[in-house]
Amino acid sequence: MSIAVAKTYKLYVGGAFPRSESGRTYQVTDAGGSFMANAVQASRKDARDAVVAARKGFGSWSKATPYNRGQVIYRIAEMLQSRQPEFVELLITSRGVDRSEAAAETEAAIDRLVHYAGWTDKLTAVFGSANPVSAPYFNYSAPEPTGVVAIIAPTDAPLLGLVSVIAPVITGGNACVVIAAEADPCVAITFGEVLATSDMPAGVVNILTGSATEIAPHLAAHADVNAMDLTGADDELARQLEVAAAGTVKRVHRPKGRPDFRAAPGTIRLRSFLEIKTVWHPTGAPSLAGGSSY
């Protein structure tokens, strides 16, 4: 009988899987309370490294065409589909759910990605506008990505919840730093492996494991983080993070209750991380060509 090769779960930052610079780990237990794995206890420095990686990832991702972004997100769905059995086993082991529920959660996660893959090239048409101003200008408003988004992943849906918070953020062209649910780092980092094989530019999604209470305040105060999704934060942590986020006028999304990730997702998670840019461009009589701007 051969001995199984157990996986070492590390962080997912800048397209690579580094250990914490702090060398810290914590033990993860399965649904029955037995040892399951050691996970990385990310530090403040790791969070800062992840922001640097995300800013770099944002540079290329935000300039990618909407069609390309859609294809990449669809590719994530493909990769998740091909590894679905692994996620089913992980969910059964870590959460103690039965096989049909684990299958349902993974299928819903795949469908969620397909849903968002189809959004990338429709955001401008749906959330932008051609504005009929009362002056000779072509005037339009179009959504653009906000930038780097720090996400506190939900704690009650290790895969579907994680996908449901990451997908809308990257669909809009943002990059993100995600703090995975502390109890479910194995699912999150395995999803990082899916991302790493999905043609996604390095740094667009970065996943930290460990304590949100410890790491998130550093992200909330970080001047190069533009927005926060507080879905996984409890009331006290959320309030504390909102106070810190105000220091650099970050956009903050906090759901009005516990999200039902099995339901149709709506568009609030897309809109919360988009900026509307309005452009005024002069129009005028064609006869005024030649040295005139008008």
Added chain:
Amino acid sequence: MSPSTESGSIDWEYAPAPESEAIGRVKDRYLPFIDGKFIEGGGDDLVTINPGRGEPLSTVSTVDEADLDTAVRAARRAYEGPWSKLSGAERGKYLFRIARGIAERSRELAVLESLDNGKPIKETRDFDVPTAAQHFFYHAGWADKLGHLGYGPDPRPLGVAGQVIPWNFPLLMAAWKIGPALAAGNTVVIKPAETTPLSALVLAEIIADADLPPGVVNVVTGAGDIGAALVGHPGLDKVAFTGSTAVGKQIQQTLAGTGRKLTLELGGKGANIVFADAAIDQAVEGIVNGIFFNSGQVCCAGSRLLVQEPIAEELITRLIERTETLRVGDPLDKNTDVGAINSRAQWNKITELTQAGIDEGAQVWRSSCPLPDKGFFVSPTIFTGATQTMRIAREEIFGPVLSVITFRTPEEALAKANNSPYGLSAGVWTEKGSRAMAMAARLQAGVIWDNTWNKFDPASPFGGYQESGFGREGGPAGLAAYLDTDDEAVIK
């Protein structure tokens, strides 16, 4: 001294053309408007100053915290009572009435605004007042069409909105705030700025004359402490603020954890980028408009001029020649281009930052147009040789002070323009349409002006990136600020 062509001795001396102050119908005393009535507030009276003369203009009764409670309760009653029972079409009719009311009293409002704020009558007459009326007219039409915005067939209002507005466009900012709030079905408690409360209180008269149900709009008066008490009031569902980034951050902190919806329209340091191929005469006009409109007391002012090196010398020469022709003086004079600074405090701030520019080594030029011997005036000022690290290139001066920086390549222009925590406005002057569009796509700002500046329209969303705030005002995007747009299902 009338010009005479027959004698051959034409008098070219400047002849003032002042608008009559009496048209403003300034009263001795103004009262806050709460629950449909003008009432004596519990706070100390404030004296509002005419910045064009540096003299008292009128007295305003201010509210205390008990009055604020009364106003918020009145707004709640109005929201739960008559206002939410009205159809969108009927709400819209009230807004159309307000638009008409503003238009009917536009001459009076233009003079009053010029007296209280210090901006030139030609700006209040041709921009502030008509655009305020247009905002109500535009939003009136949305009231029965909210289902077309994309937030479901019947998007719901938020409830009671607390709104705090600045002194640079007192009436227009009131219109920007009240129009969309009411169109979406909310009720409001709004506080005009301490130094410019009068036009909002005349707007309250127009609203009263339009027979809006009591409590739908409440106008409370006072200084920053009342503003802070209003935005922190637990009876609100929504807070909207236009003003400084520093105060915006405090408000965002105050609202942390409350779940109340917040929109902020804050400061800026707009980059106005002129390429060598630009139509220079038009660029000069645009630069002048960008920084001297309303004496530069504009959040989206083009206060950083980035000029491509080959034309820098010529452009600066022509800009200075043009700026020298601007007439600075009596705000009520119909010839005045640049009026007064709104307050002594703002005058001090502009003066302090201008001195910092001189101390840090930038070359200063000031218009030689004589300034009135009374009132708060600042000569149009242009700094050349400014660098990115100087305070005059980084901080919002909010005055008629332009900092000129040069660049060589488009990439350098973008890097310099985007190197700011702000992100409200930016502009590009070039005859090449594709370059204008490419620059517009990469400038990190909420409003981009190609070959123009300081254009506004109620149909056009306005608002910032980064520390210039979040949320939009105007256009379809602006309605979202006053509707419950959270469409995510939650587990009960």
